[in-house]
Amino acid sequence: MIWRILFLAALLCASAATAGATTHWVMPDGSGDFPTIQAALSAAAPGDTVLLGDGLFVGDGNRDLDFGGQAIVLRSLSADPQVCRIDAEGSESDPHRVFDFVSGEGRETVVEAITLSGGYADGECCEELTGGAVYCFASSPTFRDCIVADNYAVTSGGAMICAAEAQPRIEACWFTRNTAANGGALMCGGYSIPEIVDCTFFDNGATTAPGKGGAIHAKLYADPWIAGCTFFGNSASHGSQIYLSDWADPLLERSILAYGLSAEAVYTTEDCNPVFLCCDIYGNEGGDWTEGIADQLGVNGNISAAPLFCDPSESDLHLHTDSPCLPGAAPECGLIGAWPIGCPATGVPADVASANLRLRLAPNPTTAGARLSYVIPGTQQRTVVWELLDAAGRRLQSRWLARQSPGTQRIDWDGDDAGRPLPSGLYYHRLRVGPWVRTIPAIILR
Secondary structure: OHHHHHHHHHHHHOOOOOOOOOEEEEOOOOOEOOOOHHHHHHHOOOOOEEEEOOEEEOOOOOOOEOOOOOOOEEEEOOOOOOOEEEEOOOOOOOOEOOEEEOOOOOOOOEEEOOEEEOOEEOOOOHHHHEOOOEEEEOOOOEEEOOEEEOOEEOOEOOOEEEEOOOOOEEEOOEEEOOEEOEOOOEEEOOOOOOEEEOOEEEOOEEOOOOOEOOOEEEOOOOOOEEEOOEEEOOEOOEOOOEEEOOOOOOEEEOOEEEOOEOOOOEEEOOOOOOEEEOOEEEOOOOOOOOOOOHHHOOOOOOEOOOOOEEEHHHOEEEEEOOOOOOOOOOOOOOOOOOOOEEEOOOOOOOOOOOOOOEEEEEOOOEOOOEEEEEEEOOOOOEEEEEEEEEOOOOEEEEEEEEEEOOEEEEEEEOOEEOOEEOOOEEEEEEEEEOOEEEEEEEEEOO
């Protein structure tokens, strides 16, 4: 059988396996060494590896998974989380998580290169309402190269909650479309100290009251370390990217917090003392370096400049070659954010108009502001990104407008750049709507 051949190949390649350790194989259709993931975890000994074949794992035995305190590695054979997924299939009437870490697991317990989705945390009280995909209580597992998407918790931590001195390490993971009332993606509480490194938080939301922390809410003496991460387009009523309360003192370094929706990037209560080093906070609807962190702008390598992502409308957060977040722009900081160069320098294309996308700017020329009207074609919602460029094609402003419905939409442009009136001259408005891009000129006459 083909899976036996792949299994033997995996054994030969598992150079990290310790002497005497065993590798177990599980397939989505129930074949392999064990019929379910939980059966394999329960049979595995410390140091063992459980390999998952490509495909979708669902149903009892493949959700609410418990490592039982054992140092076991669970990973996909392909090392590609896009083709190996565990879906808890949770709902309001039938809540389930993907993982429960409640037995003191340490860093040697590893989840690697798997998508975790469909978690739904609901119940009568307390812990049942938190941690949509992952509940981490007094445990410190490692998550590496995972996608954590489309999970929900009624109260806190749409994707994950860390509590009771938990110290998980979360490396190179992508969190997206997770929702909760507090901490759309992640809730850190109860003296927890998670390490969050090289991760991306994209389009998560604290969507119901009180709406605190679109990506992360840290509280109750939690001190997360967040390094080399990119936050984009998360939304909340308070702290579109991060909300801090109750003596939470995180350290954020070399991270981008951009284009948060509906609120300031970071909300912090007076009892919190966050530290930012080499961070770029820019383009958030409610403000960037606002009260509570305002005094950290311009020191320790902190900036507020357009990061110049390649194509956020297609979830591409690589950086243009002229991004201020690249190592050459600030040698003392190195790379800011989770993603390196992925596209050439910005510029104004001669004609990138799509016949499907209609734009109108009026008045044009203008002595002050103008209204950009556009028609989204088709029948489905589209992600919209607006950019303002100068005559040389350098990006001055950009705004991520999330998903909008078909029909006529509009953007009111005030003719300013970060509150400063732009001088007379030629500028360009560039609009990305799903697969379509169009650039039109704008003239300011002061």
